[in-house]
Amino acid sequence: MKNAPVLVVEDLYKSYDGMYVLNGVNLKVSSGEIIGYIGPNGAGKSTTVKVMLGLTEDYTGRITIFNQDIASGDVAYKRRIGYVPETAELYDSLTAFEYLRFVGQLYGLQEDPVTSKAKKLLELFGLDEDVLHSRISSYSKGMRQKVLIVSSLLHNPDLLFFDEPISGLDANSVMIFKEILSALASQGKTIFYSSHIMDVVEKISHRIILLNEGRIVADGSFEALQAKGQQGSLEEIFNQLTGFDRHRDIAQDFVAVVQEV
Numbered sequence: 001m002k003n004a005p006v007l008v009v010e011d012l013y014k015s016y017d018g019m020y021v022l023n024g025v026n027l028k029v030s031s032g033e034i035i036g037y038i039g040p041n042g043a044g045k046s047t048t049v050k051v052m053l054g055l056t057e058d059y060t061g062r063i064t065i066f067n068q069d070i071a072s073g074d075v076a077y078k079r080r081i082g083y084v085p086e087t088a089e090l091y092d093s094l095t096a097f098e099y100l101r102f103v104g105q106l107y108g109l110q111e112d113p114v115t116s117k118a119k120k121l122l123e124l125f126g127l128d129e130d131v132l133h134s135r136i137s138s139y140s141k142g143m144r145q146k147v148l149i150v151s152s153l154l155h156n157p158d159l160l161f162f163d164e165p166i167s168g169l170d171a172n173s174v175m176i177f178k179e180i181l182s183a184l185a186s187q188g189k190t191i192f193y194s195s196h197i198m199d200v201v202e203k204i205s206h207r208i209i210l211l212n213e214g215r216i217v218a219d220g221s222f223e224a225l226q227a228k229g230q231q232g233s234l235e236e237i238f239n240q241l242t243g244f245d246r247h248r249d250i251a252q253d254f255v256a257v258v259q260e261v
């Protein structure tokens, strides 16, 4: 299961207003892999994901998903992808139930099975029947995030892109979600997981890809990164590979400014 490449990115370059934010990204991902895709703010993670999702066509390089060049014009590959964006506009005036039924329709799913599936998935995530039928505008951050996670999985996709999926989830829900990821991967689903929560990335990822200034600066399992001479936790490895060691100085300067009044 782990051999077939699901996703291949070759020499990906992308600029905004003449400024390059992706500077030759190359990677190959096999089915069943959980990729922790990490990097500093502005490194280009969301941009890479947007290009892979076909949300922007203005790039150079080649992206192949399920053996199909995504620039071919055939968008069939998108039906096999699930996505939780970093920030999402949910339809606040809809209930979770209505929203998920709507998403199901977009994927061409039959109404009855999809509503029953949505209900079961949300219940498993701790959202009971009356919550399902209340407007999303009344939801907490974590409840919205659960709706987004469920909406990304309704059509049983083979390739998942999660951008900060657990932001706002309580500790119990995070534990459930981590187990879900591992079970999905063991069924051969491929997961691209982007987050700044390093201890979770360290635990769930089979492979970690670190992007810095639009370039991949590390690619391997956590153990492989450690074996290459990077020491400590993923957070510490992240600091070393991005050449950052000024956190104490910056914090002291910050607090000094806070005290200025």
Ligand SMILES: Nc1ncnc2c1ncn2[C@@H]1O[C@H](COP(=O)(O)OP(=O)(O)OP(=O)(O)O)[C@@H](O)[C@H]1O
Pocket (backbone or CB within 6 Å): 016, 017, 021, 039, 040, 041, 042, 043, 044, 045, 046, 047, 048, 086
């Ligand atoms: N639509 C856009 N127009 C202009 N510049 C953009 C646009 N989207 C992203 N950028 C720029 O591209 C760079 C990479 O942004 P991107 O959102 O991919 O980073 P990221 O690694 O996902 O960061 P974060 O961890 O903060 O989410 C940043 O400098 C950002 O300002």
